[in-house]
Amino acid sequence: MPVSDKSAPSRREQLVEATIALVLEVGLRAVKTRDVTERAGVGTGLLNHYFRWPELRALAWARLFEEVTQSQFASSGDPREDLERYFTTAFTMDSRRYWHLWMEAAELAATDEPMKTVFAKMSVHSRGGLCDLLRAGCAKGIWNLENPEETAIRLSAMYDGLAGMLLSPAEEMHPEKAEAHLRRAFANECRGL
Amino acid sequence: MPVSDKSAPSRREQLVEATIALVLEVGLRAVKTRDVTERAGVGTGLLNHYFRWPELRALAWARLFEEVTQSQFASSGDPREDLERYFTTAFTMDSRRYWHLWMEAAELAATDEPMKTVFAKMSVHSRGGLCDLLRAGCAKGIWNLENPEETAIRLSAMYDGLAGMLLSPAEEMHPEKAEAHLRRAFANECRGL
């Protein structure tokens, strides 16, 4: 019995949400169109009626990470507090999942055009958030950074690298250790009190 | 006209070298068994006679990176000189290619057992090289690092992260910039002269 329920999310939305759920469960490479349509409870042909698969997958990934970065870089007005949230939420319990998705996206972006687009946008946005945060803190005299923009790049890079170590199969890098390294790197960047 | 040339590398070696060449050209994900056997000038069945494909691919990758890290961390006796080589060779012209391979390996290691093994070994070895270098420099009083082991981790992490930015589709990160960031991070780690 098809449709006729006006309150139900549109077919497009249904497919996007099913994709997001599956991407979270199995990763970007492992999601298959058949799984998505099954999860959404629709026929396999419907996906292609509304989307091209690479577009849908990239869209789902973008939705996921928009949410994440928005909550990570939501400004409270107090840069100190914001940076603290950046540190503590960076390597939380299930951030492994997200970092795996981040790296899968980075890899896919090399061949997948839609993924390339959304990944590039998200990268810029993500580092931009940290950069704004640092600049705000410097403006208020909380920190004394020689160059907040460059510090943001270095911290972002280390963030990525530490995340990679967390994911890496045979390394003993723990979330608490990673967080400590990130804090130390920031301390190293600060000139005076 | 098959074999009979005793001086020719063994079939195994032939296959490994063909794999290495192709991995360098097209990447880990894109190499196919058929391409390898064609490049090696043998029938498709021969590969499976000597290897399982995942094993061969992981072996080829390991060979490639053993060579790279060995030349990158070859000790000259002068830690200053060694670190300089670490900095300048880090993001050279074709290091993009290698970093792409590094990230592909990291991704593959999540599902591919042989790749997981060689990648883990190479990660440890790679960071160990930098760690030894830093310790040597501290022992000789060249640098004053509070904790060379942790500095090695942070620099490695940043190295990885900067490399990721270099590969990233729509970022403007240049090799010279990346190198400068790495140097600056090291300078930040140094306590006194």
Place this chain on the structure above:
DNA sequence: GACGGCGTTGAGCGATTGCTCAATATGGCT
């Protein structure tokens, strides 16, 4: 109630790819 457009279905196509295995070629040995 007949008609027609729209949303939906799902069997199956076509391309890809690792791997099998019966057939064949080669080289050493007697």
Place this chain on the structure above:
DNA sequence: AGCCATATTGAGCAATCGCTCAACGCCGTC
């Protein structure tokens, strides 16, 4: 030369996966 073990071949199998498209059901309209 005859024979056998070993090395090698490559057509084809089997599984995977995105996507097509002829068919169908639903609903509004006349």
